[in-house]
Amino acid sequence: MDSLTQIVLGAAVGEAVLGKKVGNRAMFYGAIAGTIPDLDIIANFYTDTVTALEIHRGFTHSVVFSVIFGPLFGWLVSRYERYKSFKGWALLFFWAFLTHPILDAHTTWGTQLLWPLDLRLAFKTIFVIDPLYTLPLLVFLILTMFQERTSKKRRIYNRTGLFISTAYLALTLVLKWTAYTKFESALAAQNISYNKIDTRPSPLNTILWSANIETETSFLLGSYSFFDTQPISFVAYPKNQHLIKHLKDHEKMQRMIHISKGWYTISERNNQLYFNDLRFGLLSLEPGSDSFVFQFLIEYDSQTNNLQFTELPKRPRDAKKLLSELWQRIKGT
Structure with missing residues (x-):
């Protein structure tokens, strides 16, 4: 805390x-x-x-x-x-x-x-x-x-x-269990098969809950507010773990995967790779956003076999925007 x-x-x-x-x-x-x-x-x-x-x-x-x-x-x-x-x-x-x-x-x-x-x-x-x-x-x-x-x-x-x-x-604990059952029901209603599901409250409240759902090739992210009247929808994020195939056995990469408990994706922008820890969600609730709260630039030197992770900084305006979006989302869909 x-x-x-x-x-x-x-x-x-x-x-x-x-x-x-x-x-x-x-x-x-x-x-x-x-x-x-x-x-x-x-x-x-x-x-x-x-x-x-x-x-x-x-x-x-x-x-x-x-x-x-x-x-x-x-x-x-x-x-x-x-x-x-x-x-x-x-x-x-x-x-x-x-x-x-x-x-x-x-x-x-x-x-x-x-x-x-x-x-x-x-x-x-x-x-x-x-x-x-x-x-x-x-x-x-x-x-x-x-x-x-x-x-x-x-x-x-x-x-x-x-x-x-x-x-x-x-x-x-009761609120988490209730939200968890809502996500389970939504997945069943949409005939989505999955390996595991992870739920957590959104920032500053326990009314709006988020879920990460692992499938074979991607992770689905969804949210549920106790004020929702519409069905839960999910957005898919490809795992893209093939992008780090050459680094998968590196000791630091293995440690990062262990830290994230396997809840991670790899993204690529401007020929640079990023490690996204899914457990803490996104900095934006806009559909398709890839601005994760914990996102790390992957830097690898093949000459020295040195692998570094640099956390991307968070800007005050990101937090302000997220709080505004959270308030609207908490009120339900």
Whole structure:
């Protein structure tokens, strides 16, 4: 999830663990702990694109990280804080560290929660920014801050915020299942045979859902809003994997394919090849658009056998255009 959400969640968890003992300082340390797992983005500055993608949401988003570094940070804080309970601070950091990847596991990218196992949990029920999850948590956290440390209201406000956000997260599982059945029915009605289907919410909401459907030669992309009155339609994108036949066995290409879980196409423009990760959809909802959120220029030097992937930059006007299109699409067809 986005940094603000993880800060707010960490603060609420910190309050739940130690708020009665140390007041708002529990929120302060919880907020810090909520941001620490995302420091893995530092890898972007020191490694190549493929390695950075593999590191992101890996070890720092695991149970192992929480078990090791929760007590370590708890010990450090207990050394200089007036409240000297090592156990109390260790529990605060442990739970703040652990709830961070658990929440991230509900997004499309997912987390390597069970590191070192090569398994990335991605339930794909919530977008990385979702106001309906964050705002109730934030509002009740603010109300909590202005209550006395031992006040009963303080605990009620914080628990209410956590309950509402968690209930919403549970609701997204139901919404995903409902959308999934709609896509299945549409495929059956159109006599489309497929190998597998993958669904996820569109940005900032859980009303509009997207689906990737794999067939033998292409991927079908479709969308469904709970306000739709027209049948679901699908747009086909050829896999074009023959374009990288000469690179298919390259170690970096294999790693990129593994990262994308096989949900990728290859496109060609101006004699240049691009690797398109389908899991995060398009930057435009216009039919036939090939502007993918995660699109990488493939650069290969046959002399050195060096293969590089360069992510194409996203422009502010792309996001503005997408938000406008999303609003129209959410209202249904």
